[in-house]
Amino acid sequence: MKLLPERTVERLSKYRRVLQRELDNGTDHIYSHELAKLLHITPVQVRRDIMLIGHTGTLRKGYSIDNLIKLISEIIDCSSSVQNVAIVGIGKLGQALLDYLNDSNTKLNLSAVFDNNPDKIGTSYSGTVCYSIESLKKIVEREGITIGILTVPPEFAKEVSTMMKDAGIVGIINYTPVSLKLDGTFLEEYDVITTLEKVAYFSKPKNAKLL
Amino acid sequence: MKLLPERTVERLSKYRRVLQRELDNGTDHIYSHELAKLLHITPVQVRRDIMLIGHTGTLRKGYSIDNLIKLISEIIDCSSSVQNVAIVGIGKLGQALLDYLNDSNTKLNLSAVFDNNPDKIGTSYSGTVCYSIESLKKIVEREGITIGILTVPPEFAKEVSTMMKDAGIVGIINYTPVSLKLDGTFLEEYDVITTLEKVAYFSKPKNAKLL
């Protein structure tokens, strides 16, 4: 299958989550317009996404929720080889994310957290033990961790992200406000302030993007 | 001036932040390729963005950092009428965001936080007092709050977001995993799981988006 567009992959993640809820409620089929409504997007977008992943629905019956979930899972989680996740820097934000991920039903497996604070190392956070940042490479290799969430203070972002890459992590979400550039890794950056300032701009009356 | 593209506005926010740091270091002019390097983007992109906001640099001298910051601030913060921000739901995530925003030097003013837990109401969080969710409308009107960050449990997302809109808030960042649809407001949704699953997809070897 061809490489999927980023936005499609994002929506697939959301589809799966709401589909799982529908399945738990006992529904077995769903129409594109119903799925669209749950995500507040258009039915065409839904059909297009589903087309791209090569799934096909039944006319006048909709899509099989079970099949759709299985297919999306194969695409995202690669059912064969589980992808493990680590949080690096278990401060306020790291802990908030950890709790959220633990409560969620994502198929990605949160296998370790790391910090450099001696008081935190060895402690268990929501059931996950905190390792020393120095043992990063060792644990990443042992646990087969491929994805990392970076939540250390900004001044350590560059150094620690390099350590993550060198340890073999290939996908990183960077929550520090420092832009990074790491060749050979898929890097996704996020910053509330940027989002907040964007919202500020577009919610000003004269920029009425609000339709 | 014409409405700016979303991505440009996001970059403007980032430009301003790194420019402020440069200014504090005593630099007074900057070239497009230098600014580009700080954000790990291309110089053309920088020049194009700057062109769009109507600023113009000096050939062989670059852009005046001071002027650029002032202009970006006018565009984003609307220097005339200050935009005030509220956090609704001051749990783990809300507090992590609050601390981060307080430490940042954004020009947006965090003026209140809201919760429905009696133990939290009246308490001060990082210097900001927590009000009852019932007084939302009153306080929003009194303080002139226009932007809200939604961090309540998912089951209250719909109800509380409607309250926010009715209270007069026109821009919302929704961190709950529930998609919302609110006409007449600028809504921005964010979810770690979606991001994480996207990173999982694109960091798989066969999807080598990592260049």
Added chain:
DNA sequence: TTTTTAATGTGATTTTTGTAACAGTTGTTA
């Protein structure tokens, strides 16, 4: 002074993303 270099500003083009239109099919109803 002349040439070269290094920067900005922008029209043209490409890439990515989303939307519209509609042909085709299946079930339903008269």
Added chain:
DNA sequence: TAACAACTGTTACAAAAATCACATTAAAAA
């Protein structure tokens, strides 16, 4: 069984975003 309604799948089109290519010009070097 004929007409209709409801849904999928796909092609064509449009909009948003990024990149390319290059004209232009100020300063530095020759």
